[in-house]
Amino acid sequence: MDEALRAVADPTRRAILRLVRDGELPAGEIAGHFPGMSRPAVSQHLRVLTDAGLVDVRPDGNRRLYRWRRDGLRDAVEFLDEMWSERLARLKALAERVEWPDRTRAAHALREQRKQEHQK
Amino acid sequence: MTEPCANVVEQTVRISARPETVWRYWTDPRLICEWWGKAAELDPQPGGTFRVEMGGGPVMLGEYVQLTPFERLVFTFGWEPTDGAQLIGPGESRVEVTLMEDAGDTIMTLRHTGIPDAFAELHASGWSHFLADLATAANQATAPEFNS
Numbered sequence: 001m002d003e004a005l006r007a008v009a010d011p012t013r014r015a016i017l018r019l020v021r022d023g024e025l026p027a028g029e030i031a032g033h034f035p036g037m038s039r040p041a042v043s044q045h046l047r048v049l050t051d052a053g054l055v056d057v058r059p060d061g062n063r064r065l066y067r068w069r070r071d072g073l074r075d076a077v078e079f080l081d082e083m084w085s086e087r088l089a090r091l092k093a094l095a096e097r098v099e100w101p102d103r104t105r106a107a108h109a110l111r112e113q114r115k116q117e118h119q120k
Numbered sequence: 121m122t123e124p125c126a127n128v129v130e131q132t133v134r135i136s137a138r139p140e141t142v143w144r145y146w147t148d149p150r151l152i153c154e155w156w157g158k159a160a161e162l163d164p165q166p167g168g169t170f171r172v173e174m175g176g177g178p179v180m181l182g183e184y185v186q187l188t189p190f191e192r193l194v195f196t197f198g199w200e201p202t203d204g205a206q207l208i209g210p211g212e213s214r215v216e217v218t219l220m221e222d223a224g225d226t227i228m229t230l231r232h233t234g235i236p237d238a239f240a241e242l243h244a245s246g247w248s249h250f251l252a253d254l255a256t257a258a259n260q261a262t263a264p265e266f267n268s
Contacts (some may be wrong), residue, residue: 081233
């Protein structure tokens with residue numbers, strides 16, 4: 001998802017998404033909308049969008065046709081749910097690691113205490 | 121009562137550590153970087169800044185709203201605007217974290233509410249404006265070609 005976020009952070013790529021939103025377009029026609037930009041630069045943007053899963057591409061003869069992948073921009077809820085579960089798991093591991101020596105010492109002390117009480 | 125907004129993320133984790141320890145991971149900029157971001161600016165008081173830079177670009181910008189030490193933390197959550205794009209603008213959503221002590225452990229519950237549907241559809245409200253602007257700009261830029 002970070003990838004999708006980064007992909008749409010660029011105004012040219014957002015403009016490309018808008019162009020391919022309602023239908024398939026060949027790379028050449030997309031490039032035609034950005035006269036100030038070199039073809040390789042437009043191709044690079046298309047590659048970023050494809051890699052981020054925001055557009056689909058299919059060959060048609062010697063052309064490549066691009067169209068918007070509707071579910072490419074995942075739902076914010078789904079993204080945040082994933083983000084939180086991953087991050088909170090890390091937080092849990094860290095906090096537990098910090099207290100682990102204390103807890104082991106405490107458990108050890110408790111065992112020793114019980115042992116002594118048992119011997120009495 | 122039904123939830124007025126279905127866009128809620130809620131998660132609960134049991135942590136074998138005291139609430140005091142867990143709390144520090146939400147309020148100490150050095151510690152928050154160990155699990156959330158690569159850089160952070162935290163001012164843990166009501167109205168204080170809560171800013172976390174995630175690896176690779178997105179920056180979470182929020183504000184602490186409420187702090188009850190070792191028990192409850194509320195902050196606003198949004199992404200810093202990039203090139204005019206606001207997927208979730210600063211202040212738009214809200215995160216509540218509660219820490220409950222249970223037999224020496226902490227039951228941590230996180231509730232993230234007010235998440236807009238901005239991602240779902242590119243043409244959803246917030247997006248349509250700048251997309252329309254961009255389309256206009258793109259059309260103007262290509263106008264000479266169309267005229268020729």
